[in-house]
Amino acid sequence: MRRHLLFGTELYALPILQPIAAAARAQNAEVAWFLDGGAAGHALPSGELRLRDVAAVRRWRPDAVFSASNDVPHVFPGAKVQVFHGFSVGKRSEGRGHFRIRGWFDLYCTQGPATTRPFQALADQLGHFVVAETGWPKLDPLFAAGDAAAGLRAAAGGRPVVMYASTFTERLTSAPALIDEIARQIATGERYWLLTLHPKSAPEWMVRYRALAGPHAQFLQADALIAMLRAADVLVCDTSSVVPEFALQGKPVVTFRNNAVQPYMIDIGEAGALEPALRRAFAPEPALRSALDTLSAQIHPYRDGRSSERVLAATEDLLAGRIRPRAAKPANRLRKLQSRLHLRYFGPAG
Structure with a gap:
């Protein structure tokens, strides 16, 4: 044995x-x-x-x-x-x-x-x-039978689900730049948000993003990541390995100042561009879907x-x-x- x-x-x-x-x-x-x-x-x-x-x-x-x-x-x-x-x-x-x-x-x-x-x-x-x-x-x-994300989707009450995640690297994290815009969007209640930060993120941002939790958002730890990936329709992120993990499902990703932008990403440079990018992500064009398929074949072709x-x-x-x-x-x-x-x-x- x-x-x-x-x-x-x-x-x-x-x-x-x-x-x-x-x-x-x-x-x-x-x-x-x-x-x-x-x-x-x-x-x-x-x-x-x-x-x-x-x-x-x-x-x-x-x-x-x-x-x-x-x-x-x-x-x-x-x-x-x-x-x-x-x-x-x-x-x-x-x-x-x-x-x-x-x-x-x-x-x-x-x-x-x-x-x-x-x-x-x-x-x-x-x-x-x-x-x-x-x-x-x-x-x-992520590809197994069953639905570990059912509870998270139920909390959304039928609304579109957006996941936000960020790297901890100070020069790459989007957490400071996007918090006000994400807070504004959460307050509208139009979409349901799932929030997480890298465990090594600065305590200040952990506190501020946790404070956004309420009827329109949840903050979850890294060990709930798979359920979040399955539950969300679109990801908002920066330069984090969560980006390709999410995109492997064929779901669109909005990135903020990614330092290695790829065709499957919708990359933005300012917080004010987040809402138009999300609208595009929720109605992806054929070229974007094709880029997502190409990504999967290269980085993780296994679906079993x-x-x-x-x-x-x-x-x-x-x-x-x-x-x-x-x-x-x-x-x-x-x-x-x-x-x-x-x-x-x-x-x-x-």
Whole structure:
């Protein structure tokens, strides 16, 4: 029986890792969690096994560790599997952003051709990891049967539903620029709004957007993201990985000063342009619909809700030796020391 450890450092890791946990249990594997950083204070549902320190992880001895973070503790036993915390949205250069190789992982489970091609090229060049295109586990519930969003739509009372989300990056966030216009629109009651901010957003904006909740709007945490994505008809955002996640459903997106504008986006530069952009989004032209279809084919062509199963299958191929890196991972001495200091662990590794 396999043992799989789920590792996350932010609250948004939970909806990425939970589908893997469910798929692993369906295959009679044992599952445990290790939450660090911003996720450390989050309570898991009753019955979940949570390991609190490195010693507990080493006693449990996982076969694989699935990380929804940029790194993973090298002192944990098991194969290290990267499942990503979002899509590449061009916030940073490739050398610093989505395609940065930090030397922690044995297997990268990519989301679609747009990520598979660059990571495979890096694997061919570096040799110390392998790549498998699996789709993204977080989106399994997005395409699954059932309707987790029914409650949110019921609250809308038949009105059109707009979702607002924003990145935390100070130079990219739309939260300061759009709050007055969003507050004005919420007050009219014409549409129902679902509001969320990145967990790392400045406290000031968390407070002000929470205060908009009422009969025409709800504020929700990041762990309710999938239900929000399913419930909303249109998204308003900026430069956040939520943008492609939402657009994969074939639903229009209004972006505010996106730093890598794509054909499937309706991008605006001023708050006053939001209302006309929303009107366009609720009646998208054929060219916009075609651009949404093209996006899906490139970044996440899977609609079967079984990406977690493909992640587990690729991991089993790695564990069984059917796929394997051809070179050892880099020494990473400084990063490993920093990791040990953070975890307060100085015993054996791996």
